[in-house]
Amino acid sequence: MAKAVVFQNPACGEEPVFADHDAPGQNAKRALDDAHMAVEHHIRDAGAVEQRTDKRQQNHIVAANQLLHRHTFRVPASILPLLPALRAAYGPRPAKMERPLGVVVPLEEPRREGAGIQALSDLVAADLERVNALILSRAGSEVQMIPEVANHLISSGGKRLRPLLTLAAAKLVGYGGEGHVRLAAAVEFMHTATLLHDDVVDESEMRRGKLAPRMMWGNQASVLVGDFLLGQAFKMMVEVGSLPCLDILSTAATVIAEGEVMQLAAAKNIATTEDEYLAVIRAKTAALFAAACEVGPALVQRPKAEQAACRSYGANLGIAFQLVDDALDYGGREAKLGKKVGDDLREGKITLPVIFAVRRGTPGEREFWKRTLEAGEIDDSSLEIAIDLLVRHGAIDETLARARHYGAIARDALALFPDSSPKTAMLDVVDFVTSRAH
Amino acid sequence: MAKAVVFQNPACGEEPVFADHDAPGQNAKRALDDAHMAVEHHIRDAGAVEQRTDKRQQNHIVAANQLLHRHTFRVPASILPLLPALRAAYGPRPAKMERPLGVVVPLEEPRREGAGIQALSDLVAADLERVNALILSRAGSEVQMIPEVANHLISSGGKRLRPLLTLAAAKLVGYGGEGHVRLAAAVEFMHTATLLHDDVVDESEMRRGKLAPRMMWGNQASVLVGDFLLGQAFKMMVEVGSLPCLDILSTAATVIAEGEVMQLAAAKNIATTEDEYLAVIRAKTAALFAAACEVGPALVQRPKAEQAACRSYGANLGIAFQLVDDALDYGGREAKLGKKVGDDLREGKITLPVIFAVRRGTPGEREFWKRTLEAGEIDDSSLEIAIDLLVRHGAIDETLARARHYGAIARDALALFPDSSPKTAMLDVVDFVTSRAH
Numbered sequence: 001m002a003k004a005v006v007f008q009n010p011a012c013g014e015e016p017v018f019a020d021h022d023a024p025g026q027n028a029k030r031a032l033d034d035a036h037m038a039v040e041h042h043i044r045d046a047g048a049v050e051q052r053t054d055k056r057q058q059n060h061i062v063a064a065n066q067l068l069h070r071h072t073f074r075v076p077a078s079i080l081p082l083l084p085a086l087r088a089a090y091g092p093r094p095a096k097m098e099r100p101l102g103v104v105v106p107l108e109e110p111r112r113e114g115a116g117i118q119a120l121s122d123l124v125a126a127d128l129e130r131v132n133a134l135i136l137s138r139a140g141s142e143v144q145m146i147p148e149v150a151n152h153l154i155s156s157g158g159k160r161l162r163p164l165l166t167l168a169a170a171k172l173v174g175y176g177g178e179g180h181v182r183l184a185a186a187v188e189f190m191h192t193a194t195l196l197h198d199d200v201v202d203e204s205e206m207r208r209g210k211l212a213p214r215m216m217w218g219n220q221a222s223v224l225v226g227d228f229l230l231g232q233a234f235k236m237m238v239e240v241g242s243l244p245c246l247d248i249l250s251t252a253a254t255v256i257a258e259g260e261v262m263q264l265a266a267a268k269n270i271a272t273t274e275d276e277y278l279a280v281i282r283a284k285t286a287a288l289f290a291a292a293c294e295v296g297p298a299l300v301q302r303p304k305a306e307q308a309a310c311r312s313y314g315a316n317l318g319i320a321f322q323l324v325d326d327a328l329d330y331g332g333r334e335a336k337l338g339k340k341v342g343d344d345l346r347e348g349k350i351t352l353p354v355i356f357a358v359r360r361g362t363p364g365e366r367e368f369w370k371r372t373l374e375a376g377e378i379d380d381s382s383l384e385i386a387i388d389l390l391v392r393h394g395a396i397d398e399t400l401a402r403a404r405h406y407g408a409i410a411r412d413a414l415a416l417f418p419d420s421s422p423k424t425a426m427l428d429v430v431d432f433v434t435s436r437a438h
Numbered sequence: 439m440a441k442a443v444v445f446q447n448p449a450c451g452e453e454p455v456f457a458d459h460d461a462p463g464q465n466a467k468r469a470l471d472d473a474h475m476a477v478e479h480h481i482r483d484a485g486a487v488e489q490r491t492d493k494r495q496q497n498h499i500v501a502a503n504q505l506l507h508r509h510t511f512r513v514p515a516s517i518l519p520l521l522p523a524l525r526a527a528y529g530p531r532p533a534k535m536e537r538p539l540g541v542v543v544p545l546e547e548p549r550r551e552g553a554g555i556q557a558l559s560d561l562v563a564a565d566l567e568r569v570n571a572l573i574l575s576r577a578g579s580e581v582q583m584i585p586e587v588a589n590h591l592i593s594s595g596g597k598r599l600r601p602l603l604t605l606a607a608a609k610l611v612g613y614g615g616e617g618h619v620r621l622a623a624a625v626e627f628m629h630t631a632t633l634l635h636d637d638v639v640d641e642s643e644m645r646r647g648k649l650a651p652r653m654m655w656g657n658q659a660s661v662l663v664g665d666f667l668l669g670q671a672f673k674m675m676v677e678v679g680s681l682p683c684l685d686i687l688s689t690a691a692t693v694i695a696e697g698e699v700m701q702l703a704a705a706k707n708i709a710t711t712e713d714e715y716l717a718v719i720r721a722k723t724a725a726l727f728a729a730a731c732e733v734g735p736a737l738v739q740r741p742k743a744e745q746a747a748c749r750s751y752g753a754n755l756g757i758a759f760q761l762v763d764d765a766l767d768y769g770g771r772e773a774k775l776g777k778k779v780g781d782d783l784r785e786g787k788i789t790l791p792v793i794f795a796v797r798r799g800t801p802g803e804r805e806f807w808k809r810t811l812e813a814g815e816i817d818d819s820s821l822e823i824a825i826d827l828l829v830r831h832g833a834i835d836e837t838l839a840r841a842r843h844y845g846a847i848a849r850d851a852l853a854l855f856p857d858s859s860p861k862t863a864m865l866d867v868v869d870f871v872t873s874r875a876h
Contacts, residue, residue: 141696141699143696143699143700143703144703145699145702145703146696146699197661197662197665200638200657200658200661201657201658201661201662219638219639219657220638220639220702221699221702223635223638223639223661224635224639224695224698224699224702225695225699227635227668227691227694227695227698228692228695228696228699230665230668230691230695231688231689231691231692231693231694231695232692234672234684234688234691234692235685235688235689235692237688238681238684238685238688241681243676243679243681246672246676246684247673247676250669250672250673250675250676251669251673253665253668253669253672254666254669254670254672254673255669256665256669257662257663257665257666257668257669258579258581258584258666260662260665261579261581261583261584261659261662261663261666262581264583264658264659264662265581265582265583
């Protein structure tokens with residue numbers, strides 16, 4: 001989201017202003033989403049409140065009496081030069097405007113374009129090299145098929161995002177030991193094991209732009225090599241010898257599997273709600289991000305609040321990551337995505353874009369989704385129709401907006417840490433994750 | 439094996455005697471196998487040495503000069519009444535007999551018929567009840583499908599052999615804490631997870647006399663619920679908080695997966711050797727038995743030798759268990775076996791009975807095995823032909839003899855413990871495992 005600004009206090013003598021510099025798609029609803037709150041403003045955007053009062057988001061709604069209204073409310077000087085352009089973009093103030101109320105969300109530094117995860121990789125380069133060496137050596141086995149299958153995935157240009165986060169969070173809290181390297185490798189192994197099992201469950205044909213291992217060595221090898229990597233992950237954790245870290249990661253392993261089963265149970269059911277879907281991705285994706293970010297801080301004797309902050313950063317970053325992934329599945333380029341566009345559709349997977357399109361669709365459109373996703377009646381035109389419906393209902397944009405919302409929470413979570421290069425790098429990761437769609 | 443007696447010292451004034459009270463099939467080779475050693479005795483049984491000099495078993499061969507020859511060697515009084523019958527059974531001494539040499543293996547107590555695992559269950563009844571309660575509660579999840587799938591297996595009358603062993607070994611070394619209950623439940627979960635994944639890998643239709651879970655909930659659910667149980671197993675271990683136990687069990691998890699992949703790589707290859715096959719079952723089956731028996735002792739500050747003894751007991755019992763299972767697959771009754779007779783044949787699985795039959799078979803017979811197991815050309819008569827070949831070459835009996843051999847090692851391993859009710863119960867388990875075939 002970068003910067004969301006909402007000025008709605010007439011005492012300022014200004015029109016209501018909704019600004020999201022992550023345009024296009026900039027509108028009241030978007031800005032409000034990004035600010036994690038709802039503001040009643042029926043004329044500008046009748047849909048905003050309705051959307052924000054989804055059951056899931058009730059706790060994010062800010063009532064009028066909770067807001068600070070001050071007649072002397074001032075527009076920050078840094079924003080003033082932008083106002084004429086914003087006013088021009090939004091046109092004149094409506095004639096019969098209700099008394100508005102408003103809030104200002106944190107004004108952040110302009111996004112540093114292209115920061116991505118390079119700063120993070122550079123920052124922990126030495127550690128990352130050791131993690132990579134450890135990963136390669138621990139994927140080894142005298143049983144030839146194991147390193148073959150494992151390395152197919154491990155060496156296929158994955159971003160190592162999760163182990164990078166483990167290293168960064170350890171640095172953020174000033175950990176000076178050696179354990180984070182093994183824990184980072186363990187996290188990557190848990191992730192790789194999940195990929196191997198997922199591909200079997202989803203019957204996927206591609207993974208990271210290459211054939212999925214199950215297409216080359218069979219489902220059996222994928223199941224078993226996944227089990228092997230999971231075992232190795234636990235062995236590495238045990239070597240580090242931290243029971244709190246073992247607790248965090250073994251809990252994550254359980255929760256991830258729970259999330260995958262939840263997804264399986266929800267599969268091919270277009271009545272799945274946003275709530276239910278979020279519960280799935282909190283478990284299947286966000287739990288490992290959260291654990292990856294928490295284990296470093298758990299190794300040091302720092303205040304519990306720092307550990308909780310890293311966990312929250314990871315969990316919300318993970319949700320954002322998954323939502324962008326879901327959006328990309330209907331719009332990304334295959335090379336970038338590492339899997340085929342439309343895979344989710346072919347697998348009958350209900351993701352957030354589909355949930356939006358079903359909810360906003362006509363009865364006839366719902367029939368299409370039912371046929372396609374529940375009955376699996378797919379032909380050459382299905383993907384095109386699906387994308388058309390998703391675009392018509394703003395479902396992709398909306399999903400990306402949701403992703404930015406969780407990205408914002410992830411950023412906020414790090415606020416209790418003083419500025420530092422690991423903190424900056426971790427904030428950049430949020431941008432990287434939420435801007436993958438561009 | 440129960441009792442194997444080999445008297446071959448002519449100074450005793452007796453014929454060579456080979457006695458195995460586990461008749462039928464009693465012969466020199468059998469008795470020697472059971473005694474874990476080879477004795478050169480070309481006239482009686484030309485095959486014995488040859489067989490025992492398989493690469494794998496070289497370390498078990500006892501050369502003549504290593505044996506204690508005493509002219510005053512005495513037949514134990516308790517055996518004397520048996521000798522006339524034995525002599526009658528074996529017929530007269532061969533005319534031109536080479537100078538024999540011999541050894542006496544431990545004469546054990548007569549097997550207590552029907553002892554089975556009841557004594558063990560009774561001994562740890564209170565703990566076992568807590569294990570069962572824990573298993574049920576930890577297989578629970580708000581994700582409905584998880585307890586459904588898990589309980590289908592967990593409540594299907596499994597013998598709980600592995601957790602029973604964990605409880606027994608903890609009692610054997612005088613452990614007085616609470617950790618063994620959680621560890622026993624963790625061991626059972628690791629086992630159940632393996633079954634779930636195995637069924638997917640093997641495409642099995644039955645498990646424990648019921649439909650395999652994958653037939654009811656699909657392969658996906660089996661993979662994922664297996665992952666969930668593995669996660670819960672680790673969570674329980676972490677709760678116990680013993681890093682040595684975590685080390686033992688996480689290593690076992692890795693080795694088990696390695697064994698399964700080894701088996702997969704060896705599948706449908708009738709050139710698999712006994713060596714290779716033993717490496718597979720040491721990993722896929724014996725590793726968990728070994729870990730199950732080792733974790734109890736690892737919880738207490740007893741001499742390392744006791745821990746190693748329990749580990750050895752478990753590992754060898756596990757090998758025996760698997761070999762009997764392999765034999766039963768070609769001869770057990772389905773209800774007893776909990777799977778269909780001939781499943782291994784249908785799945786192209788190379789087990790020890792087949793390895794024997796291939797090695798001893800004619801070129802034509804090898805063609806049959808190649809067609810059936812490698813090419814998967816199976817018809818209604820295949821199982822009958824296979825069983826006929828196995829019986830003709832004594833492959834089932836031989837496999838069971840091997841099982842008794844490992845059973846004997848398991849018994850020997852416990853020798854350093856003074857007599858106690860847990861020890862007796864654990865010895866009974868060896869009988870139970872090796873006599874399942876009767």
